[in-house]
Amino acid sequence: MTDSIADDFYTKKHLRLTRIAYIAKIFAWIALVVQGVWMVVHFIQAMNGYIPQAMYNSFIEELNFRTMWKHDTAFAALLLTESIGIFFRGVVYWLVLKGISLGLYMIVETDLNYKESAEGESNEQ
Amino acid sequence: MSSDVRKGIYNNLNQKDMDELLAMWQTNDRVEWTEEAFDVMQEILQARLGEVPSQNKPVLEHVKEELFDEDALEQIVGDQDPPVFYKPKEVLWLDTWLKHAAITAAVISFIKVLLNLGTTHDIVFSYNFSGGVAWEVVSWLIAIVVSVLGAYLQIVLVYFPLKALGAVLKILMEMEFNSRGVK
Numbered sequence: 446m447t448d449s450i451a452d453d454f455y456t457k458k459h460l461r462l463t464r465i466a467y468i469a470k471i472f473a474w475i476a477l478v479v480q481g482v483w484m485v486v487h488f489i490q491a492m493n494g495y496i497p498q499a500m501y502n503s504f505i506e507e508l509n510f511r512t513m514w515k516h517d518t519a520f521a522a523l524l525l526t527e528s529i530g531i532f533f534r535g536v537v538y539w540l541v542l543k544g545i546s547l548g549l550y551m552i553v554e555t556d557l558n559y560k561e562s563a564e565g566e567s568n569e570q
Numbered sequence: 571m572s573s574d575v576r577k578g579i580y581n582n583l584n585q586k587d588m589d590e591l592l593a594m595w596q597t598n599d600r601v602e603w604t605e606e607a608f609d610v611m612q613e614i615l616q617a618r619l620g621e622v623p624s625q626n627k628p629v630l631e632h633v634k635e636e637l638f639d640e641d642a643l644e645q646i647v648g649d650q651d652p653p654v655f656y657k658p659k660e661v662l663w664l665d666t667w668l669k670h671a672a673i674t675a676a677v678i679s680f681i682k683v684l685l686n687l688g689t690t691h692d693i694v695f696s697y698n699f700s701g702g703v704a705w706e707v708v709s710w711l712i713a714i715v716v717s718v719l720g721a722y723l724q725i726v727l728v729y730f731p732l733k734a735l736g737a738v739l740k741i742l743m744e745m746e747f748n749s750r751g752v753k
Contacts, residue, residue, distance in 0.1 A: 463655070466655075519685065519688070522685055523682075523685045523686070526678065526681050526682050526685055527682070529678065530678050530682060533671075533674060533675065533678055536671060537671055537675065537728065537732070540664065540667055540668055540671055540732070540735075541732075541735060543664055544664055544668065544735045544736075544738075544739055547656050547660060547661055547664060547739060548738065548739055548742055550655035550656040551653075551655070551656055551661075551739075551742040551743060551745075551746045552742065553655055554653045554654065554655045554656065554746050554749075555742070555745055555746040555749045558746065558749035558750050559749050562749075
């Protein structure tokens, strides 16, 4: 496709599709950041929720992930997997939204290619 | 080979038109067709044409065809007239990461289910505390079955859509490439 884009060539529908593609690209990053923040919040919440258990096991003064792993490996492993899972969900959202954005751009490009060929053909005649 | 079986094969192949039968004979696919079928084809062709045409080298195994030809994809990426709205390299990069993400999602789902197995068992066991050892065993079995089904469902729901998205993107890229310079 050539870079010269006339108004009747590049229609409102193309503009709408490219806008949606652009928004999807922006939302991809928003989703990734939000899930990253949510992962940290979830981790802190779970650590705070573990305080009574730590008090019961008498290691409240030194409660951190390492001591939690030492005293309650199953819970620590579950917390770690859940936290990674939350961030990973963000990665999946990011990939899917990026894919949608790219897909829309490719549809616009394909349509404009056909349009350009059709116009070239009619000019030759 | 019994005459009934041979007769059945003969009747079946004799119904095919000349071009189809000739293509089958010349392709010489020994995986798809048996030795007896080729004997019968030879007999039919001899009767119809008066002579039997030569065959290609026998096909002894089917090579699995890839959905996407790597050479064609490289051609798209290296094309002199690149697209304006997207970068083909980005599509291939995204496809690779979608594949990685699909596998990682499956692994994470499996680990989560494994770590929750004890909790699932406790929930099942709580329905009949006085069940004794037999109920303990049964509740573990139920917990394992439920967990495996849950993991399978989670994996299917994430793995296949991600793989499909990667394939759709590559198809769209091929379609866009084919639309360049179409007359």
